[in-house]
Amino acid sequence: MKRYPFKFLDAYTKEDRNIFFGREQEIDDLYRMVFQTNLLLVYGASGTGKTSLIRCGLANRFNDTQWLDLYIRRGTDINRSLLETIRKYTPQFADHDAGEKELDWFEQLVKEEQDPNRSKISNMISDHPVSRALEELYLATFTPIYLIFDQFEELYTLGNPEEQQQFIRLMEELVQIPLPVKIIIVMREEYLAKLYDLEMAVPQLRNKKLRIEAMDLARVEQVILQATLYNRDSNVHLETGKEQEVARLIVEKIREGDVNIKLPYLQVFMDRLYEQASGEAVARDREVTIDEELVETTGNIGDVLANFIERQAQRVYKHLLKNHDQLPTDIAWRILSPFATIDGTKVPIRQLELSRLERTLPAELASDGPAIIREAIAELENSRILRYRKEEKTYEVAHDTLAVQIAAKRSEEEKAYLKTKRIVTEGLATYNDTETLLSKEQLAFIAPYRSRLQEELNASQWEYVLRSQQQRDREQRKLRRSLIGGFLVALLVIIFVLWQQRKTQRALNEVLAAQAAREKTELNVLLQNAAQIAKGSNCPPREMRQMIDSLYQKHQSEAGLQQQYQETMSKLTHCK
Numbered sequence: 001m002k003r004y005p006f007k008f009l010d011a012y013t014k015e016d017r018n019i020f021f022g023r024e025q026e027i028d029d030l031y032r033m034v035f036q037t038n039l040l041l042v043y044g045a046s047g048t049g050k051t052s053l054i055r056c057g058l059a060n061r062f063n064d065t066q067w068l069d070l071y072i073r074r075g076t077d078i079n080r081s082l083l084e085t086i087r088k089y090t091p092q093f094a095d096h097d098a099g100e101k102e103l104d105w106f107e108q109l110v111k112e113e114q115d116p117n118r119s120k121i122s123n124m125i126s127d128h129p130v131s132r133a134l135e136e137l138y139l140a141t142f143t144p145i146y147l148i149f150d151q152f153e154e155l156y157t158l159g160n161p162e163e164q165q166q167f168i169r170l171m172e173e174l175v176q177i178p179l180p181v182k183i184i185i186v187m188r189e190e191y192l193a194k195l196y197d198l199e200m201a202v203p204q205l206r207n208k209k210l211r212i213e214a215m216d217l218a219r220v221e222q223v224i225l226q227a228t229l230y231n232r233d234s235n236v237h238l239e240t241g242k243e244q245e246v247a248r249l250i251v252e253k254i255r256e257g258d259v260n261i262k263l264p265y266l267q268v269f270m271d272r273l274y275e276q277a278s279g280e281a282v283a284r285d286r287e288v289t290i291d292e293e294l295v296e297t298t299g300n301i302g303d304v305l306a307n308f309i310e311r312q313a314q315r316v317y318k319h320l321l322k323n324h325d326q327l328p329t330d331i332a333w334r335i336l337s338p339f340a341t342i343d344g345t346k347v348p349i350r351q352l353e354l355s356r357l358e359r360t361l362p363a364e365l366a367s368d369g370p371a372i373i374r375e376a377i378a379e380l381e382n383s384r385i386l387r388y389r390k391e392e393k394t395y396e397v398a399h400d401t402l403a404v405q406i407a408a409k410r411s412e413e414e415k416a417y418l419k420t421k422r423i424v425t426e427g428l429a430t431y432n433d434t435e436t437l438l439s440k441e442q443l444a445f446i447a448p449y450r451s452r453l454q455e456e457l458n459a460s461q462w463e464y465v466l467r468s469q470q471q472r473d474r475e476q477r478k479l480r481r482s483l484i485g486g487f488l489v490a491l492l493v494i495i496f497v498l499w500q501q502r503k504t505q506r507a508l509n510e511v512l513a514a515q516a517a518r519e520k521t522e523l524n525v526l527l528q529n530a531a532q533i534a535k536g537s538n539c540p541p542r543e544m545r546q547m548i549d550s551l552y553q554k555h556q557s558e559a560g561l562q563q564q565y566q567e568t569m570s571k572l573t574h575c576k
Contacts, residue, residue, distance in 0.1 A: 002234065023053055033210060040210065042212060067143070070085050071148050074151070086133040217261065236290065249292060277289065305405060309385060312380070312383035324372055345403055346397045530571075
């Protein structure tokens with residue numbers, strides 16, 4: 001039976017080995033490395049196919065007795081998710097919820113002494129719950145266990161410092177466990193710097209790393225030909241005789257001027273070509289032929305991506321209108337917004353927490369909120385924008401490629417809110433090391449969103465906001481007290497200075513008064529002497545006359561002096 005050879009935005013799995021092409025060298029490198037180390041880091045840019053490389057490429061190098069792969073996503077807590085995943089694969093827990101039964105199966109087995117070899121292993125393993133769970137799983141299957149932490153960057157983009165530190169302690173435990181357990185960490189390369197603390201605690205992480213690079217144009221062209229022309233089971237064919245030209249034209253449409261290709265772009269573009277050629281919107285079972293004209297008339301990948309998610313958003317809106325009135329036209333975008341970070345990466349939301357999406361709806365739709373969210377999530381899943389992860393019981397955007405589109409459609413108000421949320425989460429992430437609280441400017445920026453933050457932040461994050469506010473309030477009160485104290489001190493200084501000035505002025509006035517009294521006395525004496533000299537028809541010395549005139553100019557306002565001066569001067573008329 002013919003099969004559609006592309007996966008849209010889903011990862012390739014072990015069952016897809018016949019349609020997984022172009023990564024032979026990377027598969028060889030990865031296969032070789034897993035035998036060289038128990039701890040391997042696989043990293044690369046978004047869209048390089050890291051998950052598919054492991055789930056399909058590496059997985060098909062092993063048979064069932066050599067490969068027990070446990071894929072762990074963070075969920076709400078990576079440590080809890082790891083333990084729950086191990087339990088799901090352990091026979092005695094397979095039919096029960098993780099919390100229904102304590103991890104006592106192995107202890108019971110040792111007690112019964114059914115296998116002495118197992119008791120020897122048990123004595124070498126610590127009592128850590130994860131170590132015990134892995135021990136039970138291995139003794140139940142006797143198959144090497146591969147713990148694959150997929151999209152590991154979520155621990156840093158969504159996790160909190162306590163969760164991260166707990167995981168570091170867990171890794172210190174796992175790298176020493178005496179069981180055939182291998183750990184593969186898969187993450188986006190732009191978050192590698194976040195691994196500093198983990199590498200310090202577990203230096204083995206530095207030893208083996210594999211970077212997955214984007215495919216170049218020639219390899220992508222070959223992937224297209226392998227999936228269609230050379231794949232006898234493919235229901236997608238290229239124009240006969242022009243297969244190379246059509247493949248090359250497709251590559252040009254999705255390259256965006258780059259020398260490498262993001263594989264999700266190829267998947268989305270091929271899906272759009274199939275829809276246009278077949279007229280199908282859901283099924284992928286018809287045989288179609290893609291020719292040059294069809295590729296030429298299809299927009300570039302940017303247009304195709306934007307067109308795809310926009311069409312699906314409109315479809316969800318029209319579907320919801322059948323049962324609900326007065327819906328905003330951007331209803332789908334509102335509901336999708338919490339599924340992407342401000343940078344355009346995925347944010348998984350647990351099924352039990354979908355009710356918080358009702359906050360994205362206008363207040364007048366509150367009564368219909370649960371039904372609207374339920375119907376919208378179902379339609380978004382049918383549209384292949386959201387996918388449900390049964391293992392973690394979470395919904396998430398199908399790929400970061402779509403998360404970027406969602407982030408770009410947000411309103412400025414929503415972007416501002418997400419920035420406030422990031423300020424809090426990043427501040428808390430560094431608080432344990434720096435003890436730095438939110439600044440006055442940061443608190444002012446988040447102030448308009450405090451009520452919403454209180455609802456959506458976890459307890460430790462909100463406590464960090466409150467602690468920061470309390471510290472700033474204390475600083476403000478201290479500043480006010482300092483200002484008041486400074487004002488009082490300044491006032492006292494001013495009063496003292498004024499008092500001192502008045503005191504100095506009084507002293508000066510007293511000195512001037514005493515001087516004036518001395519001068520008047522001296523003038524009186526001079527006038528009397530001059531008058532006495534004039535009786536003898538003599539003239540007083542010129543210096544005496546000059547001194548009398550000088551002193552008189554200073555004190556001529558004194559009435560008594562004026563009369564005495566005039567009388568004396570009249571007596572000296574003959575001296576002129």
